[in-house]
Amino acid sequence: MDLLRVSRILSRVATFTILVIAALAITAPFLWIFRGAFSGSDAELYRLPPTFDPDNLTTANFGKVTDQVPYFRFFLNSIIVSTTITLAQLVTCSTAGYAFARLRFRGKGVLFAVVIGSLMIPIQVTIVPLFLVMSKLQLTNTLWALILPGIFSAFGIFLLRQHFLALPFELEEAAKLDGAGHLRTFLRVILPLSGPSIATLGILCFTYWWNDLLLPLVMISDTERQTLPVGLVLLAGRFSTGSLGTIAAGIAMAIVPVLVVFIVAQRYIVQSIASSGLKL
Amino acid sequence: MADLMTTGTIPPAAVVTDPGRGVPRRKRRDGLAALGFLSPSIVTFLVFVLAPTAGVLYLSFYDWNLLSDGEFVGLANFDRLVHDERLLGVYGSTTYMALAILAVNVVFGLLLAVLLETRMPRWLRGFFRLSFLFPFVVSASAVALIWRFLLNKDLGLVNYLLGLAGVDRIDWLGSSAFAPVSVIVVNSWKTIGFSILVYIAGLQAIPDALKEAAIVDGANAWTRFWRITFPMLSPTIFFLVVINTINSFQIFAEPRVLTQGGPGDASRTIVEYLYDRAFGDFDLGYASAIGITFMLVLIVLTAIQFRLSRRWTFYE
């Protein structure tokens, strides 16, 4: 019995050691970003061995960011774009995922194959035709040009389909016996059980579009309508030779909203599990 | 589910189930409902995915540099593919890096996600999750820029720290042996949080009753993992294999910022290669031909994965 306890303790120690090392290794480069953001001297950042001079700490870099680029305008644009896409995707992906997972209809296999197939073509090669489409629709240089291409997401459909497939069919059967239609089954039975997956999709979608650089770079020319990633490019300046402290401050300021989304969604992941029927 | 509750048995690992077969009693069709559920996706798909993709296919038959009058050249662009001496090498380095990134994501992602299931205070779990996802929330090129500084051969922090341990300076970014390794490390570092998050969502969906039943049956952690967690997680694993394959074959920002694809083509990816053809050489037709064939390669790969998945993916 004692042996069992020892091995249990050992396995806990091993578990936490691995987790702590992984967490440190993964976050270490960010310490450097935050240090850079508060550093008064670019040169100090690269000294070997690394030095740290508390007297050199400053918040001036954040001021430089807002001086050099219309940061809050970019911020607002990014929020509009990422939020709209995320909300739209939650609708399109969950409905489509439901159809692929739970409905029977002709051509389902082919249609799903087409959806997955659309993941295969890199945006770098479709960007020119996409620009021409947007230009025909007279939407270039508007936020629509950033939002509309993001609404369809094969990734999201696939993610939610996989999740819906894993849900017990008996639940649905019970709802059907009660006379619920598809829409009601979807809204009342399936969605409430899918909190974690939907929150996951929300986080991933928001993060992805928050960081997207290629679309705004190509679609938008007015600085007023640019997003944060372009702001970082502008801060980096010609040949990326801008001040590193300023760039680091820009990166740090761009991270914060995503963290908020993550923390909120993560709460939701935990809570929805606790209240869902999955607890049995 | 009722069965599971009453008997507490563990589902066999290799059940071949078609989702449709879960409801064998009714042979109904839900065509109209499906159309309703799918229509938002279909509309956006047609305009913003299918039309540009058709455009790429169309361009692949043309010689066009954005500014010139395009010229129809038939299959000439595809013929060039066969004679492109660099293409095979670039496919090789892409495959090497993609498979490594895939393995790291699927295996280590699972390990870390499962370890996160250990009993611990809520804030600690939240902290770990947040740390793992951190790199994913920052733009890839910004992140790669930091790594470029850290991995610099003669003046970088990584080699400095290794030097304290007596290791010779490694040319992380400049040598054919290590440049791909750097891309693999940096990209895995960036994406593993994503895989962990998806795993967590999958793990959360496993009914506790199953695990508890197994504990009552006296199965140890190892057995429980292989008999319950793993099979119940198989749709998630399958999803991550497919998605990570697609994503890792399409990496772009990391090699571009870290190594510029070099030295030579040692760390160049297909997407970087076709981007250079399109926007460096303004050779839109040829870039489109590369894009179309690359798409076919990925489709075949994914089709194989779907085929194989029928053998081991467990859907209840």
Add this chain to the structure above:
Amino acid sequence: MNTPLRKFALLCATAALAVSPLAGCSNDDPGASGGDKSLEIVYWNYGPAAESGNKATADAFMAAHAGTKVTLTPVTGENWGTYYANVATLIASGKRPDVMVISGEGAQFVHANKLVQPINKYLESDAEAKTLTGDIAKGLIDGFTVKGDVVTLTYGWNDMVVYYNTDVFKQAGVEPPKADWTWADFEATAKKLTADTNGDGKPDRYGFTWASNEIFPGIMPWVANAGGNLTSDDVCKATADSPQVNKAVSFLRNLITEGVAPAPMPMSDVFTRFQNGQVAMFGAGRWPIATFLPAGFKAFDIQLYPKGDTYKTVFGGAGYPILKSSKNPDLAWEYQKFTVSEEIEKQYVGTPDKPGDSIPSRRSLAQTISKVGVPPANSDLYYDSIDKYPTLVPYPAPAKYSAFESTVLRHLQLIFAGEASVADGLKNMQGELSSIVTC
């Protein structure tokens, strides 16, 4: 609009029908220059300085020319290459700007694609032009001349000079370099500057490094001073495997092998390493001062590249050429002239706090840099290097410049990593370049 595009547009239009209600919510693009006296200017928006500079120029132009309307279209890009690509995409979608900013590397490209309207006839007929060109170094005009066509007047330009960290020189007890130094002097200087300052037995301060991601601030000055070039004089043939190129590349590789230069890194990394003294010397144009001075770093000066078998200044400029699609070419010419007017050129001189990031093309203004007090001390050298020394003409910038540059850099990576011999690497480079550099 050309044939495939027209068909493609049809395809898109069909697709667009599906979302026609959406098109209604778009902001209407007012389209390019409709009126008589309007101009649309496309420029590279590489940062706040580019935007404010172009706004200032446009506003001043409108103030000076009553009734004109200048629309600015900033195009974002991480470098010149992505900027050109994005402009080309704009043009492909049917936009017809009057003027676009280009760099010297782009001159052959825009010329080969028949995008620009040469300014030869204006130079002959416009009396003002004579005065202007008299104040602009001949090299700058030659640099933008393609097959006899003058593509544009240059408003600002950069020459390649050696930057050295004066603090590091003092610490190491090394004399500042003189204009007539040689490759041997250079190597000896670099060796003296290389040191292990933290005592871990390996050097952590290096004599010299160069940008690994660009040709001009990278190998070109060395190739030029070895008496070579990467292309023939008519830019119709690659000459990458010539003995001169071999000599230059061997010299640089030797610096790495001897441990005097670190493994090559991109320009942005070099800047920081130079400021904190990890690298004592590097090569670039005038643009580093736009990073150094605002950061409060002033401990540097400049000198010419050391002499090899010869000396030739390597330089590159930028201008606002008139596009063929312009509806108002005469007004566009006025705009181009305006960008080299005294009023505007003062921007490029700058002040010690807000320095310009290139050298003004007008000699009379460039000479005011040291009077205004913009560091470095040796600032007069910027213009002297093109006025008083031989220059590398032509620019080795074929129409497919981007393909050319990436090919050269790719093979250099292998050579500098020690994975290909200089001779083999250059031979392979030449093999690939032969199909890229053509006429």
